Amino acid sequence: MTPMSKEYPFAKRTDWEMTQNELISQLDEARKSGKDIIDLTESNPTRCQFSYPKEKILKKLSAAQNILYDPSPRGNLSARQAIAQYYKNKHWNVSPGQIFLSASTSEAYTFLFRLLTNPGERVLFPRPSYPLFEFLVGLNDIKMDTYPLVYHHRNGLGQWSLDLDALRQEIQSTTKAIVLVNPNNPTGSFIKKHELEELNKICAEYNIALISDEVFMDYSFQKNNSKAVSLVENHKVLTFTMGGLSKTLALPQMKLSWIIVNGPEQIVSQASERLEIILDTYLSVNTPVQNALDEWLALQPEINKNILDRVMANRQFLVEQIRDFPACEFLEAEGGWYAIIQLPPERTEETWILDFLNEDHVFVHPGYFFDFLEEPYIVVSLLPPVGQFQTGIRRVLMRIRSTVNA
Ligand SMILES: Cc1ncc(COP(=O)(O)O)c(C=O)c1O
Numbered sequence: 001m002t003p004m005s006k007e008y009p010f011a012k013r014t015d016w017e018m019t020q021n022e023l024i025s026q027l028d029e030a031r032k033s034g035k036d037i038i039d040l041t042e043s044n045p046t047r048c049q050f051s052y053p054k055e056k057i058l059k060k061l062s063a064a065q066n067i068l069y070d071p072s073p074r075g076n077l078s079a080r081q082a083i084a085q086y087y088k089n090k091h092w093n094v095s096p097g098q099i100f101l102s103a104s105t106s107e108a109y110t111f112l113f114r115l116l117t118n119p120g121e122r123v124l125f126p127r128p129s130y131p132l133f134e135f136l137v138g139l140n141d142i143k144m145d146t147y148p149l150v151y152h153h154r155n156g157l158g159q160w161s162l163d164l165d166a167l168r169q170e171i172q173s174t175t176k177a178i179v180l181v182n183p184n185n186p187t188g189s190f191i192k193k194h195e196l197e198e199l200n201k202i203c204a205e206y207n208i209a210l211i212s213d214e215v216f217m218d219y220s221f222q223k224n225n226s227k228a229v230s231l232v233e234n235h236k237v238l239t240f241t242m243g244g245l246s247k248t249l250a251l252p253q254m255k256l257s258w259i260i261v262n263g264p265e266q267i268v269s270q271a272s273e274r275l276e277i278i279l280d281t282y283l284s285v286n287t288p289v290q291n292a293l294d295e296w297l298a299l300q301p302e303i304n305k306n307i308l309d310r311v312m313a314n315r316q317f318l319v320e321q322i323r324d325f326p327a328c329e330f331l332e333a334e335g336g337w338y339a340i341i342q343l344p345p346e347r348t349e350e351t352w353i354l355d356f357l358n359e360d361h362v363f364v365h366p367g368y369f370f371d372f373l374e375e376p377y378i379v380v381s382l383l384p385p386v387g388q389f390q391t392g393i394r395r396v397l398m399r400i401r402s403t404v405n406a
Contacts, residue, residue, distance in 0.1 A: 038392035045250035060292035073280035075101025082294035113140040128370040158332040160189035188333025203237040220335040238263035349376035360395040
């Protein structure tokens with residue numbers, strides 16, 4: 001028997017940097033040494049002391065019908081009808097035939113990349129955005145390009161826009177999809193109508209699909225979500241819109257997401273046939289959750305209100321604190337679970353974050369975690385309980401004040 005070589009020949013796509021980043025090491029150390037850290041990065045809603053309608057959620061999991069396994073590649077019709085109804089309540093027209101279920105949005109991305117790209121082909125992602133993309137790209141043997149989201153001021157009001165010229169310049173003959181995160185994590189910016197029109201032109205010209213990640217769509221800061229533009233009804237080019245329970249019901253542990261396919265009829269029909277085979281290969285969505293979906297989605301307004309009330313209260317506190325504090329800028333957003341603050345340039349991003357952690361026992365995300373183009377920025381989750389959030393923010397702002405005035 002040949003001895004196992006020291007370097008086992010694992011697939012190159014798994015050659016990740018395994019050493020822990022400095023920030024996480026220091027966080028672990030602080031916790032181990034017994035420091036009570038206020039975690040303003042917490043974005044797992046099930047750890048943020050929300051009151052969920054527990055009995056109603058759990059009751060359906062013990063239903064007798066869950067014993068029967070009767071898989072359907074696209075997902076159970078009753079579950080897909082419930083999702084269509086959820087969109088109807090938002091006045092968006094989606095039919096169950098357009099809906100495909102997956103166990104998570106991350107998995108849905110993989111299914112779409114398998115459908116749309118060959119190894120080495122390219123997908124465009126927003127920047128700044130959600131850090132998991134880098135892993136999804138690597139695991140699917142594709143290449144990542146980015147297009148910038150730019151923060152600017154108009155009539156004294158800050159807002160984010162897509163840099164469409166920069167996006168155009170990133171397109172190559174092997175670009176197969178453009179990903180939108182709508183609203184984006186962490187910028188909280190929704191796609192605008194004129195941006196979508198332009199994207200439709202670009203995609204039609206180059207035969208590129210749109211993938212719109214709308215997991216945060218229910219968390220608009222506008223009453224009635226009146227400004228939100230969803231891609232569920234976008235039929236001009238091949239379009240995949242994703243949503244899921246991890247945000248819509250704040251139940252990431254239940255593992256159910258969906259993809260809605262839209263676009264020119266013939267392409268949609270071909271895409272759907274192929275996507276169905278991909279899903280049939282895995283059948284990854286569990287039966288009890290699909291059976292529960294219609295009753296669970298009826299709880300969406302109640303759960304959504306609980307979370308949005310907290311998000312709005314924390315956000316309002318932040319706005320008020322920063323209003324009288326010209327050294328920092330609060331970046332405007334339209335939705336989501338996060339807030340971004342631009343810090344004074346006296347320190348690097350890393351130094352600020354480590355100071356907050358080690359001196360003030362508050363943990364916040366650095367902008368570089370989301371691939372910001374500049375620094376220093378911090379990103380905080382708006383989910384933590386209000387008292388905790390306010391204490392954490394007060395400590396951070398005091399540290400900044402004392403550093404800037406030193
Ligand atoms: C923008 C965005 N998309 C997708 C996900 C992942 O969702 P899921 O839990 O359904 O995989 C997240 C998780 O935070 C996210 O922020």
